[in-house]
Amino acid sequence: MDIQVHEIGVEKNRVVVIDDFLPDATRAVEAAAGLSPFPPETGTAYPGLRRVVTPAEIAADAYMVALLEQAAPFIGGVFDADAFDLLEASFSLVTRRREDLAVAQRVPHFDSPDPGLLAVLHYLNDIPGTGTCFYRHRATGIERVTADLIPQLHAAAVQELAQFGQPNPGFIGDSDERYEKILHVDGRFNRLLIYQGALLHSGFIPEDFTFSEDPRTGRLTGNLFVQVSGR
Structure with a gap:
């Protein structure tokens, strides 16, 4: 593994980036392909398809368990967590084209103002x-973003x-x-990323992106949301 911990912006918020994270990550792609087609995401502003994984999907669930187990030391060490609970595990694909994006999808977003909610994102295709x-606003x-900053934003x-x-x-892409x-x-x-969901962030999608709905060729990610309790 190649591990980097970035302290970004004025506030020095931490973003963990780890390469070569799992020894058998190709199995996750096949597990995701076995669950396709994914349904459109309706509960959040995610611009594409999302398939929530449950224990009933044995291969996919085994991948998510391995992902969580391997990420646990970094969640505890970097984010000062005594313990954490898994809130959701899913596979995601960006499929919504630029011309179809809602206004809220054209700017950076945050997942929750709760500082204890962490996003774990695992890239599964090159x-x-x-x-x-x-981003900084x-x-x-x-x-x-914290709860008291939402009205200001x-x-x-x-x-x-x-x-x-x-x-x-x-999609926003570079600074504007x-x-x-x-x-x-x-x-x-x-490659694995771990960061607070309260950070302003966005997927970076290039002009020549193909918006494939196939887990074997699209922008497939494994996604975990966890709730941590501090020391």
Whole structure:
């Protein structure tokens, strides 16, 4: 494994990046393919398909268990967690084309303002130019959203709508007039990311992206959400 812990932005929030994470990651791709086609995501603003994994899907569940077990030391060590609970395990594919994105999908987002909610993202295909990026909101300086900052972020978004108009069609990508990119992590096969869901972030999707719905060729990720309790 090649392990990096980035401390990003003014707040020095931590993002863990680990390469060559699992010795048999190709099995996860086959497990995901066995569950396809995935249903469209409706519960969040994720721009594509998501398949929640349950213990009934034996091969897929075994992968998620292995992913969680291997990630556990980093969750505990880097994020000062005594313990954690698994909230959800899923496979995801980005499939929504630029012209179909809602306004909220064209800007960075956060998963939860709870600092104890961590996202664990495992890249399962090599697709050049893809990745995950983290951002600072220029007008407010917000990098990690807390419950008390949500009204401020919302008010700034209203002002920016009047000043700049609607966000440009498509995924945000690099810095723009609203957001400054503070970390870009390339998407590589068997690369793992761990970060607080409260960080402003977005998938990085290149212009020539094919939006495949096939787990063997699309932007397939294994995703865990965990809730940690601190020391």
